[in-house]
Amino acid sequence: xxxxxxxxxxxxxxxxxxxxxxxxxxxxxxxxxxxxxxxxxxxxxxxxxxxxxxxxxxxxxxxxxxxxxxxxxxxxxxxxxxxxxxxxxxxxxxxxxxxxxxxxxxxxxxxxxxxxxxxxxxxxxxxxxxxxxxxxxxxxxxxxxxxxxxxxxxxxxxxxxxxxxxxxxxxxxxxxxxxxxxxxxxxxxxxxxxxxxxxxxxxxxxxxxxxxxxxxxxxxxxxxxxxxxxxxxxxxxxxxxxxxxxxxxxxxxxxxxxxxxxxxxxxxxxxxxxxxxxxxxxxxxxxxxxxxxxxxxxxxxxxxxxxxxxxxxxxxxxxxxxxxxxxxxxxxxxxxxxxxxxxxxxxxxxxxxxxxxxxxxxxxxxxxxxxxxxxxxxxxxxxxxxxxxxxxxxxxxxxxxxxxxxxxxxxxxxxxxxxxxxxxxxxxxxxxxxxxxxxxxxxxxxxxxxxxxxxxxxxxxxxxxxxxxxxxxxxxxxxxxxxxx
Numbered sequence: 001x002x003x004x005x006x007x008x009x010x011x012x013x014x015x016x017x018x019x020x021x022x023x024x025x026x027x028x029x030x031x032x033x034x035x036x037x038x039x040x041x042x043x044x045x046x047x048x049x050x051x052x053x054x055x056x057x058x059x060x061x062x063x064x065x066x067x068x069x070x071x072x073x074x075x076x077x078x079x080x081x082x083x084x085x086x087x088x089x090x091x092x093x094x095x096x097x098x099x100x101x102x103x104x105x106x107x108x109x110x111x112x113x114x115x116x117x118x119x120x121x122x123x124x125x126x127x128x129x130x131x132x133x134x135x136x137x138x139x140x141x142x143x144x145x146x147x148x149x150x151x152x153x154x155x156x157x158x159x160x161x162x163x164x165x166x167x168x169x170x171x172x173x174x175x176x177x178x179x180x181x182x183x184x185x186x187x188x189x190x191x192x193x194x195x196x197x198x199x200x201x202x203x204x205x206x207x208x209x210x211x212x213x214x215x216x217x218x219x220x221x222x223x224x225x226x227x228x229x230x231x232x233x234x235x236x237x238x239x240x241x242x243x244x245x246x247x248x249x250x251x252x253x254x255x256x257x258x259x260x261x262x263x264x265x266x267x268x269x270x271x272x273x274x275x276x277x278x279x280x281x282x283x284x285x286x287x288x289x290x291x292x293x294x295x296x297x298x299x300x301x302x303x304x305x306x307x308x309x310x311x312x313x314x315x316x317x318x319x320x321x322x323x324x325x326x327x328x329x330x331x332x333x334x335x336x337x338x339x340x341x342x343x344x345x346x347x348x349x350x351x352x353x354x355x356x357x358x359x360x361x362x363x364x365x366x367x368x369x370x371x372x373x374x375x376x377x378x379x380x381x382x383x384x385x386x387x388x389x390x391x392x393x394x395x396x397x398x399x400x401x402x403x404x405x406x407x408x409x410x411x412x413x414x415x416x417x418x419x420x421x422x423x424x425x426x427x428x429x430x431x432x433x434x435x436x437x438x439x440x441x442x443x444x445x446x447x448x449x450x451x452x453x454x455x456x457x458x459x460x461x462x463x464x465x466x467x468x469x470x471x472x473x474x475x476x477x478x479x480x481x482x483x484x485x
Contacts, residue, residue, distance in 0.1 A: 006064040007054075011048050015059045021085030040082040044396050049086075054131070057085040066090060071145040074098050074127075111159045111185040113177060114167075115141045116238065118148035123234075125156060125167070138174040154241055157184050157208070168207035171241040204245045204285065210237060213281055222366070232277035235264060248282065250290045257297045268299035302396070304436040304467055307331075311424065318422035323414060326400060330411075334438030334456055337431045339367065340375060342398045342406035350386055353377045357457060363407070368457060375455045421423045437468035 003018040015032075018021050023032045023044050034042035034057055042057040062075045065087035069075065073092040076085060095112065113136065114125040129140035129147055139151050155177035157168045172178040210233045217226050239259035240252045253275070260266045260274055276298050282290070307315075312331070316324050330340060339357050342365045347356040355375045357367050365371075377385070385399075396405035416426040435456070442452050453464040 004065075008046065008060055009063065011046060014048060015046050017057075017064050019061070021057050021061055021087075023060060024058065028180075036083075042083060042085065048135070058090055061085050061087050062090050062092070066092060069145060071081075073145075081457070104248040107301075111157050111181050111188065113181045114156050114158055115139075115150065115153050116156055117141055117143070117148075117153040119143050123153075125158065126150075128155070136174045136178045143261070148250075154238060157181055158186070159188060160479050164211070166208050166211060168205055168243065169237050169241050170243070206237060206240070206242060206245055206248070209245050209285055210281070213284060228273070229277050229281070232274035233281060235260060235274060236278045236281075239263075243325055245282070245285050245287060248287065248290065250295065251293050253278070254295060261297075268297065271297045272299050304439040306440050307433055310386060314422045314424060315418060315429070319418050323418055325388055326411060327383060327415065327418075327434065328384065330434035331438060332378055333375050334435045334442075335375070336368065336457075337411060338365070338437065340400065340411070341409070344397045345389065345392075345399055346397065348377075348385060348399065350382055353379065353382045371457055371459070373454060373457050436467055439464065 001024065005016040005018050005024070007013050008017055008023070014026060015023060016026055023034070023046075024030060032044045034044050037056075040264075043054050044060075045052050045054050046059065047053075058075055058077065061070065066075075069092050072094060074095055075090055076093050076098045078089050078091060081089075113128050115128055116123060116125050119126070124143070126141035126143050126148075129137040129142060131137055137349055138149055139149050142148075143150075148242065154172050154175065155170050157170055157177075157180060159166055168184070170177045214226065214230055214233065217229050218263055221229075226266065236256055239256045240248065241247045242248050242252060255277055256278065257271060260271045261268075266274065267316055271444075279291075282288070315327070319327065325341075329335075333340075333355050335343070335355070342360050342363060343355070344358075344360070347358055349356075353376060355377050356372065357375070358372045359366050379457040388399075392399075393401065393405070398407060399407060400408045402408055412431055415429050415431065419426040419429040439452055442455070443449070449461060449464055452467075453461055456464060458464045
């Protein structure tokens, strides 16, 4: 069968590649002799204007006869024979599909090396760039099908076990990461073929432990909690390059604190929260006592801010009737945003003036700490709710729905818009501030601490006591004046 020949791009017609996997110099008509790499693939060296560059045969054939490679795809040999570079034996597939084919064909595990780098789409695990001789090109990765240099980030091994992807951080040094890849692949394949492997130690791999832990959190916690743990452990594995959970020491945790503060520019409270999440993860794996009391990050416990009466007067004057009801509901019930979003008419007893926070299994939503509660509603709010119910959509069970009977998601955006209309600083307005104002006013009015705790849905008294701000009314001022006459 006659071979088809096509020019190799960027060489000005000096070289051509055939659909059978041969490369020739058009000036000399010489067929270039390929060289086999350690991984079994073939490459040739092409030169122009005094510069030489190595190219794998399969990449030249695919580019000429299959067209441009789609983003996040790889060139694969259909029959698994790396020396068969005919165009009919090549195709573009995703990384996952390529790996699945490799395991199915050979019964062997394939361990890939990626680097976690910052891209316009956020942090991503990108394939590393390999030279023709099989060595890693340090700091070069493939981002959206193009080579880019990224000095930041760590290298990760990636493989699949029982259909689940496993990632393992192997540090920032390229050649050490490559050696770890070869070692890990050999270890997995030995186990897969029933060969006993003597492990370096009995330690649990950090990457696998994180994956398993997050799966447990997903089953037992809310999505918001899962997201918090995922972010904290993602940052931790980025800052800590230890292979095993038992290898982690006090210095790694202190470095993690500095990493959050300096590289991630987290606030002191966020640093503390993420540190606490990592310590919970370690505790779940039996690792305790690494840090002392003074090693924990510190933050200033800020006094909860509340709305002053004149602020609320100006805000409500700028609201229309619907907006005013929204924010009076927040203020007069002290409910959290998610609780207001998922409030049903069945939760509101307009006869006795109460509002319940209850589980909504039909919307897959549960109250914080899985605690239902009942809150008294003032007459002013009850009157406004009666008028609102009279003109609401009778087919929707939500008190504040969207037009499609879904929970309203933009209470905060609307609040800031109202603040702007009132010519107030929108940065001083947020939803949780209504809750703090509710709690503080209740306590100032003489409602006992235990009752306010129940209304707020707090699991401990300490959380409620944060809202016990010193009273600033005239009677208190008179007492102070009497003390220091």
